[in-house]
Amino acid sequence: MTGLLTRRNVVIVALLLFLVLLPVYSAVFDKPFLITLFSRIIILAMAAASLNLIMGYGGMVSFGHAVYIGIGGYAVGILAQESFPSGFLQWPVAIAVSALFALVIGVLCLRTRGVYFIMITLAFAQLLYYVAVGLDRYGGDDGLTIYQRSEFVSPLDLSNKTQFYYICLVLLFAIIGLTWRLINSRFGMVIQGSHSNDLRMRAIGFPTFRYKLTCFVIAGAICGLAGALLANHTEFVSPAMMHWTRSGDLIVMVVLGGMGSLFGPLVGAVALLVLEEALSGITEYWQIILGPLLLLVVLFARGGIIGLLSRGRA
Amino acid sequence: MSEPLLQVSHLVKRFEGIVASDDIALVVEAGELHAVIGPNGAGKTSLILQLSGQLTPDSGRVTFAGVDITTMPMHRRAALGLARSFQIASLFLDLSVLDNVMLAVQAHSGHSFRFWRNARLETELCQPALALLERVGLADRAEQRASDLSHGEHRLVELAMALAGRPRMLLLDEPMAGLGPEESARMIAMLRDLKHQVTILLVEHDMEAVFALANHVTVLVYGRVIATGAPEVIRTNVQVREAYLGEQEAGHV
Numbered sequence: 001m002t003g004l005l006t007r008r009n010v011v012i013v014a015l016l017l018f019l020v021l022l023p024v025y026s027a028v029f030d031k032p033f034l035i036t037l038f039s040r041i042i043i044l045a046m047a048a049a050s051l052n053l054i055m056g057y058g059g060m061v062s063f064g065h066a067v068y069i070g071i072g073g074y075a076v077g078i079l080a081q082e083s084f085p086s087g088f089l090q091w092p093v094a095i096a097v098s099a100l101f102a103l104v105i106g107v108l109c110l111r112t113r114g115v116y117f118i119m120i121t122l123a124f125a126q127l128l129y130y131v132a133v134g135l136d137r138y139g140g141d142d143g144l145t146i147y148q149r150s151e152f153v154s155p156l157d158l159s160n161k162t163q164f165y166y167i168c169l170v171l172l173f174a175i176i177g178l179t180w181r182l183i184n185s186r187f188g189m190v191i192q193g194s195h196s197n198d199l200r201m202r203a204i205g206f207p208t209f210r211y212k213l214t215c216f217v218i219a220g221a222i223c224g225l226a227g228a229l230l231a232n233h234t235e236f237v238s239p240a241m242m243h244w245t246r247s248g249d250l251i252v253m254v255v256l257g258g259m260g261s262l263f264g265p266l267v268g269a270v271a272l273l274v275l276e277e278a279l280s281g282i283t284e285y286w287q288i289i290l291g292p293l294l295l296l297v298v299l300f301a302r303g304g305i306i307g308l309l310s311r312g313r314a
Numbered sequence: 315m316s317e318p319l320l321q322v323s324h325l326v327k328r329f330e331g332i333v334a335s336d337d338i339a340l341v342v343e344a345g346e347l348h349a350v351i352g353p354n355g356a357g358k359t360s361l362i363l364q365l366s367g368q369l370t371p372d373s374g375r376v377t378f379a380g381v382d383i384t385t386m387p388m389h390r391r392a393a394l395g396l397a398r399s400f401q402i403a404s405l406f407l408d409l410s411v412l413d414n415v416m417l418a419v420q421a422h423s424g425h426s427f428r429f430w431r432n433a434r435l436e437t438e439l440c441q442p443a444l445a446l447l448e449r450v451g452l453a454d455r456a457e458q459r460a461s462d463l464s465h466g467e468h469r470l471v472e473l474a475m476a477l478a479g480r481p482r483m484l485l486l487d488e489p490m491a492g493l494g495p496e497e498s499a500r501m502i503a504m505l506r507d508l509k510h511q512v513t514i515l516l517v518e519h520d521m522e523a524v525f526a527l528a529n530h531v532t533v534l535v536y537g538r539v540i541a542t543g544a545p546e547v548i549r550t551n552v553q554v555r556e557a558y559l560g561e562q563e564a565g566h567v
Contacts, residue, residue: 181429181430181432182429184432184433184434185428185429185430185431185432185433186420186426186428186431186433186436186439187426187427187428187429188429188433189413189416189417189420189426189433190417190420190426192406192409193406193409193413193417196406196407196408196409197404197405197406197407199404200404200405200406201417202388202389203366203368203388203389203392203398203404204389204392204417204418204421204475204478204479205388205389205392205393205421205422205479206389206417206421206426207389211426211427214427
């Protein structure tokens, strides 16, 4: 594991290069669906990265993380519906409302641990899911079509697919960079310490609850931003955005890619969604293939794909 | 004589019929190494837990440096200068040895709502942590994962962490337990060195260590203090010999 030229780093750099150059490829070979697919992958990678912050580094396994995608998405959808198309309003609102919900949910959930934490986060997500189903004014179960993407000042134009793709990519890089700073800061050390041994953290003088809560809120806010992007991407929001299976997908991405590694969620999101895309082209029953594959990773590749790549050398 | 650093009076703790602490009185003067000994089940660990705040007494009073800490939460006691090392080493096993000690240093250097600077590059955290590892003789293991260290080395990391807050008093819960003879000797040397710098309350099974180190010994049997005094006095105390040192240790005494 000496030097920068490890197998893991080579794969990560290759993946990042691929993502940066993808629009060129898609333009040259006239495959516009690739941009659409990968915009979606990048957005979900952001959500997975935010989950990784609390789950991978903080040990807080939230089974309701997609709820912030929904909140962020609905913030954009509802504001667009009410004729507030400005992204300068929509996006901060999406982030702030998600953070606020994360604060309330966190205060109540972080008093529990283990399975109880998982179940309570799931319960809150379900609660908000049904609230969204009940929002008749905004489409209820059927969802809400967004007729106009978030407006920014020109030359920024989110309707331009290539531009939108790069905006997502830059934001993803920013989030990964932010995570990197966070986890290595004093704050991050406290989060990792309390993941490792919470009792001991309190014994040496850290009031861990407030740090974990802050982390939970930051993750919620980031995921809310991903929701705002996803709403712009699909030009549609519906309760399905925050369905518990979506929360499960996010967990799978993080575990598949590698919990507690910086690029794990991105790798996991790409792997899961590309596999899903490829397998569903082969057979209608693609989940029969995907399921066992995931099982193999969980059983034999602790640390996910990233872990597998770093281990290969030793 | 000035006020004692730690004073325990009329401490009582019951667990469903068992009296773990039965009207315990204990005085630890600043600067001394005070050992608490007693047979298994004498309530030594319960006493430590109540002093560190992990267990709340049913009645009685604990004062530290003149402050009533009887019901104070753990992290505030730590802030007052009362540090505890765990009987079973309780480290951050998946972090590096240096990270472990750095976290202990960080706990005593203000709040940790600092989100941007790389904590591992802050000399303010790194240097004291490395100095502490140097002091317990583990400087060369700093970058290893804590889980890769031996049992005895875990104890030393514990000690370094307990010292990180420059405590006024250390609560040491059986620091020799489970150590081999060599590691034990290393620990005794370390404590002999330390006792000139910090007041220590030592709960220990190892008689050799206790009589080698302590200025003052308190004997606990069934939750009750049966004797307290200088090691020589305790050694010859008939009650103690009967109750504790008895047959099993008679040869050594």
